Amino acid sequence: MPDLEDNELECARCGGTFHISLTRCPHCGVNVYEPEDENPPEDGTLFNVQRALRVPLAVIAGWFISVFIGLMLYIPIRFAQGGQPTPAFVLVSGTLTLSIGSFAGGFLYQRILQGKSLGGRISQIVFSVLLGLLVLLTEAYLWTFGSLAALSMIAASSFLGSHSADRMQRKAMIDELFAPVRASQERYEDLLAKVGHDRAVAERLLEHERGITPKATRSLLIENAIKRWERDNR
Numbered sequence: 542m543p544d545l546e547d548n549e550l551e552c553a554r555c556g557g558t559f560h561i562s563l564t565r566c567p568h569c570g571v572n573v574y575e576p577e578d579e580n581p582p583e584d585g586t587l588f589n590v591q592r593a594l595r596v597p598l599a600v601i602a603g604w605f606i607s608v609f610i611g612l613m614l615y616i617p618i619r620f621a622q623g624g625q626p627t628p629a630f631v632l633v634s635g636t637l638t639l640s641i642g643s644f645a646g647g648f649l650y651q652r653i654l655q656g657k658s659l660g661g662r663i664s665q666i667v668f669s670v671l672l673g674l675l676v677l678l679t680e681a682y683l684w685t686f687g688s689l690a691a692l693s694m695i696a697a698s699s700f701l702g703s704h705s706a707d708r709m710q711r712k713a714m715i716d717e718l719f720a721p722v723r724a725s726q727e728r729y730e731d732l733l734a735k736v737g738h739d740r741a742v743a744e745r746l747l748e749h750e751r752g753i754t755p756k757a758t759r760s761l762l763i764e765n766a767i768k769r770w771e772r773d774n775r
Contacts, residue, residue, distance in 0.1 A: 595655075599651070599658075600661050602653055603647060603665045607639075607647075607668060608642065608646075610646070611643065611672060612638075612642070614637075615638035615639065615676065619680070626680060628685075632688065635676045639698075640694055640698035643665075643672075643696070643698040643702065644698040644705075646699060646702065647662075647703035650702075651703040665703060666700055669696055670695060725759060731767060736770070747763065747766055750765045750766050750769070753765075
């Protein structure tokens with residue numbers, strides 16, 4: 542590609558060149574100074590319906606996974622033991638397998654929901670406890686302090702599953718929010734490295750670019766300054 546003139550810009554999307562007085566690339570039509578809104582505004586009614594359906598969908602999916610994983614782990618262990626299981630066997634194996642299922646159910650529930658719903662989270666915990674009661678009472682007719690501890694562990698696993706998914710979602714949102722800032726800072730460090738880590742020179746380069754494109758964001762100014770420095774120092 543030929544070198545750019547001082548009064549030309551390079552489109553970040555298509556690579557075409559155009560005069561700095563233009564606000565849109567004449568080749569692909571992208572807005573130079575403002576991000577394109579590629580997604581049309583959502584219909585409010587449709588959005589509300591989708592949001593309303595998400596809660597029951599998340600709850601049902603969480604219940605299903607709790608049962609599926611919990612029993613798929615417990616049943617093979619149960620029949621591999623053979624004969625009538627002892628209360629201790631039921632207590633230990635049931636607690637471990639159903640806790641894993643409850644954690645997975647709570648995790649999937651929160652991943653689908655992607656929001657806050659106290660009722661939904663409580664429903665996951667209650668369902669996990671009921672599943673634990675079904676297994677413990679059906680298999681060994683347990684109603685002891687040990688069974689209460691087991692049910693508490695199963696309930697805690699469900700809560701930890703949804704809490705872990707919630708924390709992962711929050712971290713992803715924060716990372717996405719600050720990703721442009723970090724990228725801009727990294728590019729600024731690149732610019733500093735090119736000018737010998739002299740911040741005064743780097744800022745003068747940015748001011749020069751701001752004089753050419755006053756509406757540009759700082760990120761775009763940094764990119765333009767780096768490109769101009771690389772062209773002038775070949």
